[in-house]
Amino acid sequence: MPILRKALGITAGAGTAIFLWDQYFNSQALSRTGRTIFVASLVGLDYKINWGPDKDIEALHDRSARRVYDLIIKNRGLYVKMGQMVAMQSHMLPNGFRERLPLLFDRAPADEWPECEALFRQETGKEVSDVFEYVDPVACASASMAQVHEGRLPNGDRVAIKIQHPDIEKLTWWDLNSLKAMIWIYDKILFDMPMFTIAKYFADAIETETDFNIERSNAKLMKKLVEGDAKLKHKVYVPGVYDELSTKRVMVMEWADGTALSKIDKIKREFDAKAALSTVFELTCKQVYEWGVVHCDPHPGNWFVTRENGRQMLIMLDHGLYVHMSQKLTQQYAALWNGFFQGDIKKISEIVQDWGFGSPEQFTSATMLTQEYEDIPTFENEQHAKEQMRNFLKDTSRIPLQLLFVARTHRILQGLNRLYDSPVNRIKTLLDGASEVMLRNHSGTRLNYYLALLWRRLVLLVNDIVFIGIRIQQVFTHRGLEDFFDSTIEETAKELVKDA
Template identity: 30%
Template sequence: MNRKLLKIGSVATGIFAADYFLLDNSLKRNLRTLSYGALITADYKLNFTIGNAEKIGSLHKRTAERISYVCRENGGLYIKFGQQIASLNHVLPEEYAEIFYKFFDEAPSADFERVIKIFKNDFGVHPDELFDEFSVHPIASASIAQVHSAKIKGTTTKVAIKIQKPEIKNQMFWDFQMYKFVTFCFEKLFDLPLCWSFDYIQRHFQSELDFINEGKNSEICAQHFSKVKNLRENCYVPKIYWDRSSSRVLTQEWIDGVKLNKTLLEKNSFSSKTVMEVVVDIFSNQIFRSGFVHCDPHQGNILIRPHPLQKNKPQIVLIDHGLYVSCSPEFVQNYALFWKSLFTQDSQTLEEIVKNWGMSDIQMFATMTLQKPWKKDVAIHIPQKPDLREIYEMQVEAKQRIQKFLTNTNLIPKELIFIGRNLNIVRSLNKHLNSPVNRINLMATCAVKSLGPDWSVWERNTMRDLSFKRYDYNKDFINSFIMFFKSRLNYLKFQTTLLVSAIGFRFSKTLQMLQYYILNTQSGGFEEHLDKQMKEASKKIGFEIRDPFDG
């Protein structure tokens, strides 16, 4: 018996040692994931019932806490997975959103000895041979990398050095397998189609681990900025030092700037309105024109500095270009057309686009796109506060609605996954700064401009011809007159919609100002008003909309 125990102990010790020294605790992390996954599945199967409606909130909360614990203990890409769960706030109960938005905080860093090892493996030298004043402690740390400051050897050129955490690549394969497992569990748990996007998400997350790719993304972004006058003047992307970069080390130009934070902007006398106008312009141009879209534009990845050439004016510096999505020209055109059709109330075009994209619910997709309540021909009314039983029933209905919404996941443009992430973060930034700009109007205007100056864009009410060729007005004078009148009428409808929205925005800003001077309180302004409408409207179909800056 003692001999058997000794053998078992020896085997266990060997497995533990191999896992610790060779696999960076992948086995331990996976066992933690599997055990908690089994516990969570059993809990939901036993307790998510109509007879247990009053305790559903507690069930969601303890499940979210368990998943959060696993992600934090496992670290690495699990931090990314926690952030991905946070981005599912339109689907998951509010208890999940409250816990998982904390995953946007900073992550633990690797010790300096491991940083030295990476430099020796990638460059064959100690960091001190390439840099002076290399900071031992990182100035920032995220899920897959940390940043150190230094100066290029023998110069006064200061740089920011992004260094990949050494355990990430070893853990990556198993982390993604566990992520796939967790996604599968959520799909079965909530009876929702979620796994269809796994391969696409995995591919983009993996691309973040290649810093050469990130450097190339930043240069493509800079090239796009150079082609647009407003962006060329008001935006900047840090230079890459390729001779001191590798797939795990990215050396970039140092930027003295502040994060896009309300307090920091006020402290540095930067205009929130000017800053947000440029921020919305950046991502609107990426979405509706270049199709090369930064998918992680949170406040830590946007720096503000005094404009080098224009005094008293801010310049936006965009950093961390690891996560991008490349949209096809057809998608960019159709997505711009979708935005235009929302404002001209062209229901037929909206229906055709949504149907061609494998979805069936225009209202849901339009609401998710605008991030404000939208309903065909009918205003959305604020509902009565539901009781606990109604909340359970609405969550069940939400599953059924999403199942119907995603009629054919093979047709859904997967770009929408990361485009939606971009839209939500930009909306949150605007709200964080007390809504200095009318985000929706600015984006709609950019969408329409991207369709081109041809009046035939405004003549069409369907997608039967997306080539936007000019009509031969000489063949049929009557038809030409009708099309001429129709195009101008549709354009007028679009401009009128923008005007009404602008008036509402100005009214909201006036109330916001009066509230501040009379009651000495501040609000999120227009975005906060839209958020309240969204939250009330979303409850009708069992969703809970949360904001990254809400606690």
């Protein structure tokens, strides 16, 4: 018994020491990981045990969503970021998750200025007062990974100082590996679903956001591309970066005065909202069809609208999350949307299958963002969901995973358009952008070129007429433009099933 008591005492002491170390010196990384493993196991086992025709599936979804949401709120940091990414695709999740996960888009809490000042000193080896003439100690913006303070340089330049939350870098390794371990268990042990490859790609992409050197590189590349475009350079501005004042965890940029697109009433009152959104979609077409450099976090807070010399300008912010598409992938993506434009089912199927997807009709529906399509897995039937998911993700070794983030970008922009009552014909803009690229690269005879040009103009004219009709219909039915497109694309996808 004395030996047992001694062993228990040593164990208790060691456990207390580890707990205190984790709480005060390790940013609670072990506690967060333990909490993640516990909740993930609880949710997984709950689904494993309580799934069946005689079970209350709705209640199962609700309590699982509550557990996941509470976990994200307690762990904060990257968990909020990952939860937001899932929330953008919540239309494919059960109702409980649809209701809770979008709550994660609320403003993230900011750190106190002394913590940020200490991190700046650690990163640069300089005192804030030696570099800046003035810094506002109150953050003007805060997100899951960093916050922004307004500052002024000795030469009078106003700057935005983006500083990482002090514990983010330390927690990244724990959080991302916990996520990958959890998905591996779900994939290989609990549900036998092809999710791990995708989850790993998402996790690795998120990790790049903690390195501001990558964000600076993205910002400078996008600035160069925009300024080299004859049309966009007069509509879009990408703030410059102060390389000499920036590090992996601190980034100093030109200050951007403007009104965020999240300020809907003010934008509608003071600017041309339709023109601003049209520019966003025009820029996106350039990114996905030509440049192969895609800004994947285009939420309303990352776009500012301002006026310069009487001309409305769109300011593009936050370049941490990008995907870079190969020339082949960019060309295929343009050809895919041109296939949608032409109704070329054979071409669509050819591209989708080359990418390793086994269901062209599901891909069409997911890519064009229909809200409800009966063959997209909704998890209301386990076996059906497994078969549909395996069929859709037929060969994950060939799937261009960049498309997952491109789809996320389209989903965010669809939501942005909805916020303003859909003033932009989103589908027309995307189809038009793809057809323009394909027409520009047309390699057939001159006659075929003019026939294709004539067809393109005819289709766009019909689309404009339909758009006007929908607008008139909205006055009487209050049915949004995006809702119309959702139902139309659903029918198109179902027709594709029959013809494929």
